[in-house]
Amino acid sequence: MARERLVIIGGVAAGMSAASRARRMNANLEIVVLEKGADVSYGACGLPYYISGRVRDASELVVHTAEFFRREREIDVRLRHKAVGIEPGRRVVQVEAENGQRIEMHYDTLVLATGGAPEVEIPGSERGNVFYCGDLASAVRLREFIEQKRPRRAAIIGSGYIGLEFADALASRGIEVTILTRSEAMIDGLEPEIVAESERVLAAHGVTVLKRAPATQIAGPEGEPATTVQHGLAGSLATDLVILATGIRPRTELAEAAGIALGRTGAIAVDDAMRTNVGGIFAAGDCTEVQHLVAGCAAYIPLGTTANKQGRVAGENAAGGRARFAGVVGTLVTQVFELEIGKTGLSVEEARRYGFEAGSVAITSVSRAKYFGGKPLFVKIVWDKASGRLLGCQFAGEDGAAKRVDAAAMALQARMRVADLLHSDLGYAPPFAPVWEGLLIAAKEAMKQN
Amino acid sequence: MARERLVIIGGVAAGMSAASRARRMNANLEIVVLEKGADVSYGACGLPYYISGRVRDASELVVHTAEFFRREREIDVRLRHKAVGIEPGRRVVQVEAENGQRIEMHYDTLVLATGGAPEVEIPGSERGNVFYCGDLASAVRLREFIEQKRPRRAAIIGSGYIGLEFADALASRGIEVTILTRSEAMIDGLEPEIVAESERVLAAHGVTVLKRAPATQIAGPEGEPATTVQHGLAGSLATDLVILATGIRPRTELAEAAGIALGRTGAIAVDDAMRTNVGGIFAAGDCTEVQHLVAGCAAYIPLGTTANKQGRVAGENAAGGRARFAGVVGTLVTQVFELEIGKTGLSVEEARRYGFEAGSVAITSVSRAKYFGGKPLFVKIVWDKASGRLLGCQFAGEDGAAKRVDAAAMALQARMRVADLLHSDLGYAPPFAPVWEGLLIAAKEAMKQN
Numbered sequence: 001m002a003r004e005r006l007v008i009i010g011g012v013a014a015g016m017s018a019a020s021r022a023r024r025m026n027a028n029l030e031i032v033v034l035e036k037g038a039d040v041s042y043g044a045c046g047l048p049y050y051i052s053g054r055v056r057d058a059s060e061l062v063v064h065t066a067e068f069f070r071r072e073r074e075i076d077v078r079l080r081h082k083a084v085g086i087e088p089g090r091r092v093v094q095v096e097a098e099n100g101q102r103i104e105m106h107y108d109t110l111v112l113a114t115g116g117a118p119e120v121e122i123p124g125s126e127r128g129n130v131f132y133c134g135d136l137a138s139a140v141r142l143r144e145f146i147e148q149k150r151p152r153r154a155a156i157i158g159s160g161y162i163g164l165e166f167a168d169a170l171a172s173r174g175i176e177v178t179i180l181t182r183s184e185a186m187i188d189g190l191e192p193e194i195v196a197e198s199e200r201v202l203a204a205h206g207v208t209v210l211k212r213a214p215a216t217q218i219a220g221p222e223g224e225p226a227t228t229v230q231h232g233l234a235g236s237l238a239t240d241l242v243i244l245a246t247g248i249r250p251r252t253e254l255a256e257a258a259g260i261a262l263g264r265t266g267a268i269a270v271d272d273a274m275r276t277n278v279g280g281i282f283a284a285g286d287c288t289e290v291q292h293l294v295a296g297c298a299a300y301i302p303l304g305t306t307a308n309k310q311g312r313v314a315g316e317n318a319a320g321g322r323a324r325f326a327g328v329v330g331t332l333v334t335q336v337f338e339l340e341i342g343k344t345g346l347s348v349e350e351a352r353r354y355g356f357e358a359g360s361v362a363i364t365s366v367s368r369a370k371y372f373g374g375k376p377l378f379v380k381i382v383w384d385k386a387s388g389r390l391l392g393c394q395f396a397g398e399d400g401a402a403k404r405v406d407a408a409a410m411a412l413q414a415r416m417r418v419a420d421l422l423h424s425d426l427g428y429a430p431p432f433a434p435v436w437e438g439l440l441i442a443a444k445e446a447m448k449q450n
Numbered sequence: 451m452a453r454e455r456l457v458i459i460g461g462v463a464a465g466m467s468a469a470s471r472a473r474r475m476n477a478n479l480e481i482v483v484l485e486k487g488a489d490v491s492y493g494a495c496g497l498p499y500y501i502s503g504r505v506r507d508a509s510e511l512v513v514h515t516a517e518f519f520r521r522e523r524e525i526d527v528r529l530r531h532k533a534v535g536i537e538p539g540r541r542v543v544q545v546e547a548e549n550g551q552r553i554e555m556h557y558d559t560l561v562l563a564t565g566g567a568p569e570v571e572i573p574g575s576e577r578g579n580v581f582y583c584g585d586l587a588s589a590v591r592l593r594e595f596i597e598q599k600r601p602r603r604a605a606i607i608g609s610g611y612i613g614l615e616f617a618d619a620l621a622s623r624g625i626e627v628t629i630l631t632r633s634e635a636m637i638d639g640l641e642p643e644i645v646a647e648s649e650r651v652l653a654a655h656g657v658t659v660l661k662r663a664p665a666t667q668i669a670g671p672e673g674e675p676a677t678t679v680q681h682g683l684a685g686s687l688a689t690d691l692v693i694l695a696t697g698i699r700p701r702t703e704l705a706e707a708a709g710i711a712l713g714r715t716g717a718i719a720v721d722d723a724m725r726t727n728v729g730g731i732f733a734a735g736d737c738t739e740v741q742h743l744v745a746g747c748a749a750y751i752p753l754g755t756t757a758n759k760q761g762r763v764a765g766e767n768a769a770g771g772r773a774r775f776a777g778v779v780g781t782l783v784t785q786v787f788e789l790e791i792g793k794t795g796l797s798v799e800e801a802r803r804y805g806f807e808a809g810s811v812a813i814t815s816v817s818r819a820k821y822f823g824g825k826p827l828f829v830k831i832v833w834d835k836a837s838g839r840l841l842g843c844q845f846a847g848e849d850g851a852a853k854r855v856d857a858a859a860m861a862l863q864a865r866m867r868v869a870d871l872l873h874s875d876l877g878y879a880p881p882f883a884p885v886w887e888g889l890l891i892a893a894k895e896a897m898k899q900n
Binding site for chain 1: 463822873
């Protein structure tokens, strides 16, 4: 009897999590991973630190090699194999192999983990000194470029958290960095107080931010590296190097062509078992939308940590299991130079956009006793005036700010009210915290308003 | 018309929180604080760091001086005034003033914040080189003693977290430290894996721990400083200095004499408004018991952070408000040399003692990316097999272990099940965390057992 075959399209976070989990569930399953690139299972979130040099070798970012998966987990990883079509009726994937050959591959179950692609296409992106922030091969080329060509100036297109992390990385190498961004808010959904603080820190490290300056063209002499970026402030920025960090959109072309339904956000719609609307086909990671437990609807929030969780659920279910992924509360942590930032749930503006009558309060507390290096800790909380329910929380500061978001994320998951936070039993000792945690102080202030 | 008078007995954490909150609530109230010692409102949790020298001056531990409370908050703080009796029928407190004079003071409402006293009385404690770990005056005398007499050896009686923090402080001054303890478990309720790790760290720093060695007598030549501590291992430890850190019991003598009911734990029983059983009398802080939300009953867990919260509630209600303190989940964080420890909820043993059929799982994860200084992170979780509910969580490690307890504390407050933790949306980025937080990995392991 032929073994059942699981085919997974995409071999980074979601894809390899799905493959590993499916193997755990079923030792007899045939598992094939089709990866169009040359690497699997790398930590894309570590790329900025490879550029800065903190990560010495690209191999440190590779969690497991393709060889490891083949040998240790009996997963048939095929690198440089691009899926170009799916026929759900025949349960077949069309694949373009490394040598250009087209093959047809049968599947019993299929997991789509096709990831994301740059959101904005900018003319001139094909020039040799233009790098995409999102994959390992591009990062390896970028570091080689920096070490060989010693560029003096860099233009980063996009001010999301990845753009800011690359700004930090390049500035730490002595490169003069300018960020070009369409938006006013920098990271989507970041509260204005934290945006202002981020700008202050960027400026202090010599990074220029041009807002409302969408890049329109990457230009230079015909067939040569780019020398300027034209942007919507009707200006032109001279540069030696361009980073594309405009955010990502879900890669859904394959899915759409196969009749798989997309959601309202434009990403693949999945239920809590990671099933698409087509029988036998699951999806996970940056190509899918995710249930936002605070907003109460689907959202597109591509993140490595979510991709890993979804991939695990998809892999378990593709192998006959019954796992469920409930959704996210919208947690994000990042660091821009010395400034740690943590966000969970909805910002004031997001809450209003989702139809809540939102109250908010911002306070500045302290991270721990001053004699243990305590620093100011900014905390902003957002709540629903109708129900008193916590809707979001953001932290910023130079000491222990980012991970403070975890307690708030749990409170959001549990749908706690602000009143429930007044006396939460969070850890206190001088090396770690003040007697009154910032979150509790913010809750007290909120209660005065409600 | 005479102003209403609130009298507060005790001027440290709970007492001064109550006084300040009552003043905020009612500008006209007369507020008198009777403090038997010479200081108010100091951070007792900072005392070990004053001994180590990290806190340079004792004044840094004083949040506000008596003078500040008098001037800025119109609170009549009377130092060196000892309450010696309460007559609830006449609403009168008997006070022994600084000069030995007895006065009677009328109250309309009364808050008892009498704190705790050393749990164990050991003969010989009155000798000049014996110091109590719990108050500022004793800590000031201790540091003077260390700086003037340069003791070579110290005996610490008790291995709770305060004993361990003092061991760290004294060892950092080059003093050879021996801890004498009755118990096997060191800190009450600490899981054995963390006890073992603490012992390893203490030994690495030259601290000796003698277990099952309760101190029975502090001895020395008549009228001279102590030279030995006799202990239950039938031994005698030579020392130049003794620290009493045997844990504290609630100071309830005044309350008992006034007919105020104690709870099952031996501390003053209060409801969630901090009311005692006697009309007009509230209590807060280390003299009271507290509702343990996980155990579902009262417990005695004296902690500064709880005292502050309870004090605030007592003060608000004593001034006519309607605040409530729901209780604690048993969170404790501490640091022993480089080892950070965090505990929340119940240990396996505590859970069984409270009647749960407890499951547990221990794993070792990592605090963050290795290239950001990540270190092993030990996580143990405890759950109720009948309901799947999380009952407790402990963390230990050298990097970011202690405050990771906060997310678990929120989960306990919300009565979450282990299954709810599988996909919790905790913050991930290489400078701060691994893709899978230790808590989530532990939850996954737990689900395999359940």
